[in-house]
Every structure is written in C-alpha cells, then in structure tokens.
Amino acid sequence: MSKGMLPEYRLSVPIKGAKSIEKGRWASQPVKGTLKTENQSYETTVKYRGAHIRKFPKKSYDFVFPSSRMFTGAKRIHMNAEYNDPSLMRNKLSLDFFRDIGVLSPEANHVTLYINGFYQGVYLQLESVDQLFLKKRGLPDGSIYYAISENANFSKYNPTTGKAKRSVTSGYEIKYDPEHSFHHLRKLLNCVLTSTDKEFPSKIEPLLNLESYFRWLGGAVCTQNFDGFIHNYSLYKNGETGQFEIMPWDYDATWGRDIHGDVMENKYVPIEGYNTLTARLLLHGNYRRQYRHVMEQLLEEAFTIESMEWKIEKLYASIRPHIIKDPYKHYSLSKFDKEPEYILAFIKKRNKYLKKRLHRLQ
Template sequence: MSYPIPSYFLMLEEEDLDELQSDIWNDDPVPAYMVIKNDLCDIDIAYRGSYTREFRKRSYQIDFIDPETYLGARQIHLNAEYRDPSLIRNKLSFDFFQELGVLSPGSQHINLIKNGSLKGVYLQLESVDDLFLEKRGLPLGPIYYAVNNDANFSLSRDGKKKKCLLSGYERIVGNESDDAFLRKLIRKINTTPLADFPDEIPQYINIEKYFYWLAGAVCTMNNDGFTHNYALYRNSETGLYEIIPWDYDATWGRRVDGGVMEYDFVPIKGKKSSKLCYLLLKVPKFRKLYQSILEEILETKFTVDHLESKVMSLYQALRPHVLLDPYKKSTVEEFDGEPEFIFQFIRDRNDYLKKSLKNLN
C-alpha cells in the first residue's frame, strides 16, 4: 500500500518570524498562514517540546484560526523527529497501539516548506482533545496530559511526598469537578488493600484496555511511557479511565538521544516507578490477564512477519524525501540501516519477553 507524503506550505511575515525565533522557550504563538491540499488556513504557530527546542530542526504546534477547524482538528502538532534516525518510530508505535485496540493519536508524515524553504520531513500528530473523542464516536470526558514524572499514580516521587495528588497532570478537557474523580482514583490506588484490588480498581479503570496499553508500551519499549508520555481519558458513560500513548519516538531500540537501547532494558512488568502498574501486577488475577494478552501479541502482532510490510512501506515512501531533507540527507546511510535495526530489535525483544513470561507466574 502506497503512503503519500503531502507538502504543507507555511508562510510567516518577517516580523512574526523574527518574534518566533527570538525566544525558543516562549510558548506564545505568532500568526501565520498554511496551505494544505490547496486550502489556505489562517493559523497560530509556536514551538513545542522541551529539550527538543534546542535542536536545529524544531517542532511546532499549529492552531487553526480560520477555519477554526480543519479536517476535524483545531490543533495539530508537527514533530521534527530529529533524533530518530528512522523518522518512523512514533508513527510505527501509534499504529501498533491502534492495532491492539488502544486509543492512540493519528499520524501522517509531511514535507514542511517554510517561506519557500524546504524544512524536511515532519510527523503530523493529532491532538488528543474533545475532537479526538468525537472522531472515534466516544462520549465526551475529561482528558489529562501526563506532563512530567509526577504522573506516577503515587503519593510520592523518588521518596518525596508530592505537593498535591494531581501533580504531574494538566487537564486539557473537562472542568474542576473532574479533578475530584482523578484524586479519588489516585487515593484508591494508594490506600486500597491489595486483596481488595480485584473488586475495587475495575470500578475506576478499564483493566483490559490498561493491559493492552501496558503490553504495547512494554513491546515498543518506551522507557518514559509509564510515568510520562501518556494522556488519561475518563469515559463519561462507563466512568472508567483509559490510557492514551504519546511521544513514542524513543522506542524500537533507540534512546531519546538516538543511541541504542538494549532489548532487555525495560522489564516485562514495565517500570516499578508507576505505582498502578506495580500494584496491578501483584494481583494474580490481573497478572494472568496481562500474561494472556502479551502472549497473544508476541505470537501475532509483535513479530517481524507482521510488521515488516509496515516498516518497509514507511521506509520506501520516506526515502526520496529524506534525500532532500536538509537535516537528514547527510545521514541517509544510517536511515537505510534502520529497517533491519528495527527488525532485529523485534526479534530480540520478542525472544526476551517470551522467556520472561515465566516471571509473571
């Protein structure tokens, strides 16, 4: 199946471009125009990310002004994927999660041309907000972003008591009344006797979907994905929370700096720093459910046979554009080696996880 790479044309007035570039840490947007599929959109644009703002190739947040929404979105993110030599790890991860039935943002590679100058390949990411839910026919419910590692479902972090229960979370959708439900969840996790977990916690969390998310995070090996790099959505009809993955470029065997992350770096049970993950897997009933979910995924979806065509389709579609990318064309040899790097990671990681399944008993 072909994978088209469209071009987005970004235009900024000189004074607005100067203002944008004057302070990379300023979150205030500047006005601009963007042409997408021959449609002219008035937008606001700002840099996004944390340490990535210091990279030569920066990421952007785009807010649509006129029209207020475009293709069902009021906001999109353009990620530079600068440290990922393959440029596909984020998309590969989100598509993998979607196959597992886990709520995940849509993604699409694009070419960005800014004021007539090619800025290279970017990954357009869907914003996780109310429109994200609407597109999927889901009931409106609060959404929180885990903005730092305080979002560990615990009362403390690194042995120090947190200032408040919602430390580490930023509410994107919802109101203050929704905060009470999240506080209650965190209290329940930390005060419910382990023997009562099977009856109590499923009243707050969709357990099966949680373990599919955990299996996805463990397979792709996002080291930061257990206390960070996720969003939390509470379905207003069921009253249950679900986890949505976010920022999965440091996966499939690569660290955040692009270096190698050994296939056994993240254990089969995830990271103990997530209190929820740690406690759920101490319950035999839940551990057995996770084991069965992971066993199925390792046999069917997390295999080279299953993922090879997906990886190669992305690689082949991107390569002509990487050759023109001013930030990537000099490292095309490394890009060419990434498919086999990912395949070898899948083989090694799959074998490691299968051998580790016995540790869940």
Template sequence: MDETAKLPQYKLFIKPIDLKELKRDIWIDEPIPAQARIDGKRLEIDVSYRGSHIRDFPKKSYQVTFYKPKIFMGSHQVHLNAEYKDPSMIRNKLSFDFFSEIGVLAPRSRHVFLTLNGQAEGVYLEIESVDEYFLRRRNLPPGSIYYAVDGDANFSLMSDLEKNTKKSLKLGYETKWKDSRNAEYHLQEFIYKINTIPPREFENEIPKYVNVDRYLRWVAGIIFTSNYDGFVHNYSLYRNGETGLFEVIPWDYDATWGRDVNGKLMEADYVPIKGFNTLTARLLSVDRFRQQYRQLLEDIMNYQFTHDFIMPRAEKLLQQIRPFVRQDPYKSSAIEQFDKELKVITQYIEGRRNYLMSKFHKLD
C-alpha cells in the first residue's frame, strides 16, 4: 500500500515546456498553467513560485490558483510551503493553530505530500490564502485586506528600510482585496492616527480604529511563539467592513518555537516581553491596555502556553508526517534532526515561560 495515501496528496502535472519556463527565472511571479489531482479531484490550475529569500532554496514553495473550477474547497488560492529551514516542518502549523486557540484570526493549514510529474517533492504545508474567501469561510463581514510585505509595515511614520520619514503611508503594504474605493485611504488614515493622536486622547481614540483586544492577542501570540519579524512583517491587516476596525492576521511562522529564520537554535529571551513597533509601544504606554495585555499573557500561560497543552499537539503532527519526511527527497537525510525537534520545542516552552515570568514586572 502507498504510504503517502495517509496524507492528503497533491499531484501536479506541468508540461515540460511550461516547467522549463517556471525554472528559467525563479524571481518571476508570472504563473504557468498546470493540472492537479487533489483529494481525488482533477483540476485546472495556475502555479508560480512564492516567497522571497525562500525561492533560493532547493525545495521550492508554490502558489496555486484554481482555474477550473475557480473555487475548490472554499478557496480560490492556496500556498504550498516547503518548510525547508524548519527541521520539524510543523512550526508554521503549530503557530497558526495556537493563534486560533487564543482568539486570533489565523489561516487554516494541513500537511500534504506533493508530487510533480510523478516525482516526489515531499511534505508541504498547504495554507489557505488570506483573501475575500478567507472571510467568507468564517462568515465575517466583507472588508479590505492588506499584506505586510516588508519592514516598512511597522505602523510608523518612519521607514524601517530607509531610516527616514516615509514617502507614503502605504509603504510596506500591498492591497490584496478592496471592499470599497476608499480602501487605501482607510489604511493611510490608520497609520496616520496611530502616530498623531495626542497621548492624552490615545486611550479613547485608538479603539475607533483597531480592535484592541484582538490586536493584543496577536501581540501575545508573537510573544509566545517568538516570531522576531512578526511585529513589522509576516502579517496581514483586515479592516472589518461593519465595525471599521482593523485586525491582524499572522503569516509565515516557521521561524518560531526555538528556531530562528535560519533554522538555528533561538534563545528564550530573543523577543522582549513588550515586543516592538509603534502601535504596540503606544498601546502599552496606556495603563489600561498594558494591564489588559498582562492579564492576557497570564491567562494564556495558564491554559494554552503549557507543556501539557502544546506538546501532545506537536507530537501528533510529528508522528503524522514522519513516514513521509523519510520519503521527502530534500528532508529524508535529516531524519535524525527531525526526531530531536520534540525536545527542542519542549525546552523552548520551558525556557520561554521562565523568561516571561521573570519579566512580568515590566508590565506593572
């Protein structure tokens, strides 16, 4: 019996001439046509490489756009992440699931086994796209969605990249979906208000623009998973069309749970308890919001960020994909390291809990 039948299978078929075009320049975003067999269904799709620095890795990540039918399992587009630098291949999913558990909007994901023209490409993480269909699947009000694409998505008037005043308040963002012609205005107004509301008015005014509880939960999620880039990158913004309030959705969380972006071991104190970026700093300068944040951290440490809560979930994911990691041409030689990752995650949780408890006084 084919072992890969135990994981959902993605079978991609690309004409040789189209595959040659895809490989010709890995930095071109133009998709090429392909066919796919997913969960037993035959589909017409478009495929392109995805990511920035990850395109240089031997194992490529892909963006899949459904063409016929246009919608498949409620999605028009999904991402297939190679998880190449994560020795466990579960950190992204473990993080997204954790965010969902603590009350943050987060993408759904699942591990799949990918073949390309009959050749094994290995274990991938299928991640739903954050777009209008993301909102529909959750019965959320329509709203604009913006992707944070670089360090200028820092909620500041100052450029993180140029080290001077931003030339545009839209810097750092790409608009993924507009629910109105005023979508870009709303984004710019949000960034402007974050930076210009006077301190004495901030506590009462900022809740008119951002869902403070959801935002603080997102900050807490970054703090517990230790995604260093999470505060100025690796997220999407959703502006709820009914409330007019912004929420943040996490993205790209493979460099977490004790491993950094290069896959190296991360110290437990790598990300400070107060995090960073302009909006976080301004919120935590308000007594009420800082105490709200502290209470959130304490509650999550009591219930979700514990060995007993996280480790059974991590172990289940590792056991599920292990037979297929052995069949992954890019990962099979690193199976010994894969088998050590449960201990790495365990030690990270213990070290991170100790660090956070030692820093709670900073939130008094």
C-alpha cells in the first residue's frame, strides 16, 4: 500500500447492477459475500447496521466471518459510514484519545470500500468488543455488556419519560457472558441503586475499577459526548479482579458537534458529566479529588492543542484524497477542509471552560 493511501476493501455480493447497490435495499437481511483486502480473501456475511442510520444514502455494515477463517483474528467487524460527521474522523479521534489516556477502547481505522466494483467512499472500520477483543489484549475472560439505549443510565427511571424501568438491566444486552446471564451486571446496578451513602464506598470498590472509570468519565467530559453517559458504552467485568471497566462506543457526536453534525457549544456538558453512578461517586470527597486529579492531568497533557493537533492533521491528510471522490459524502469538501481548525478551536475553548470548573471537584 502506497504511503498516504487508505487500505482498500472490496466486497463482492450476489447483487446485480449499480442501481441495486445505490438504492441500498440489498442488505436488510444477511447476505453472503467475499471480502478482499490486499492479497487476502475472506468469506463473510454482511448486513446493514444501526437503526436510524439505515435511512442515510451511505449505509453502515456489519461483517461476520466464520470461525475457520476469521478476519485478522476477528469474527466480526463494523463498517461505519460516519455520514453526519463533516470530518469523518471524530469517532476514531475519540476512541484513540480514550486509548491514549488509559481506557480500554476498540481499534478504529479508516478504509475505502468497494461493493461489486462500485466505490462507496471512506469508511471507519471498528473493532467489535467481544471475547476476541479480550483475547487480543491478553485480558482475563469476563462478561461484556452493551449499553444499547438511554435506559442504561444507572438509574431506576427512564431519563426521558421519568417512568420506572421494567428492570434494572433495561437498556443493556449481553454481548458475552460465560453464564449467559445478567447476574454480574445486576449486582453492580443494585449496588448503585440500593446502597446507602455511608455503605456505598465499601460496596462499590470491589465491583468497579475506579481509576479506569474516572479516566473514562474524563474522556467523555472532554470530548463532550452528550449521549455517552447513558449509552454508547460497554461494560467489561474482569474475571480475575471481579471489577467492571467501562469502554466508549459510537463517539462521532463529539469535538463540538452533535449527532446531526450541527454545532454543540463547548459548555453543553458539565464537568461532572451526568448519570446516577457518577453522581453517587462524586458525593464522596475522596472520589471527587481522585476525579479532579484525573481531569487536571487530562487538561494539562492529553486534551490540549499541542497533544491533539498533529493527530488531527494526520487523520485529515489520510482521508482527504479519498473523500474527494466519495459518492455519498454528506458535506462539501470545503466544509471538510475547515474541520481540523473547527475541532482545534473546540479543544481550546472546552479546555478553558473545564479548567475554570475544576473548583467544583474540591
């Protein structure tokens, strides 16, 4: 692959004609095909992914591979169109940011995608958070739960309606669990929901990796993912320590833009974030100080113009040659060209805003 070129993925499926591909109604149900990358070929099953994003002209996809011939050690990969992000890089920028600050995070890399020879544009290949995710990192076996809706807000109530949820585990799905149950997650949630303030620290500490949680919280607050506190995350229970760690997911609505790609002002999300678990933790002075220490470090070292500028410019330069001919790009090339400056301006303003509010974590 030439320097500066994105990996090229070529999918072949038994669908005839360019119009069938363009209309985007061919993968509502799983379709078998072949995915070729460089000199490798993989049998796969492909299907549209997401709910509302299926309505966009540029579709996102799930690829599933047989256990006998997995894709670089993965049984499943996700191809995200990043349709509403004018930069096409916010999701990757976020997930890399979390990894750099010490939070478990899926890998994300830009590629170009062709379907039956027709160029589909620039995509973000996302790693699936599953048992193989753990194995790849040498992590102990454990349970993985996905937060799939706003009900995953660590509360008894739906945050929109205010009505009681049907179950404490509403809003979650089991991605992987050796016991095929919500037992471990239910134990964590019941601790959050039923412990008294006095007994909460002694009950939560064996169940939650606090350093990891506060780093995740700091990352979500800095990048300002409005939805990231009540879904857009996964939970991993380490089978050796018994503690949960939280991981980010779906972070395209960040760095100063919302889920529609519109402006999100830098003061929108408070320094404390928001969900019931975080609120309960920050009631205790020692936890507030621990979180403040994490935030001070992020605002001085990781979430700065100096740290982020070269990463943004590198991503921008790698994408630009391929987005020019992207047939489904949502925004103009001129807007794409302004995004690095826009993101850096957001970082500067957001950093200043958060530093002025560190006193609230005394």
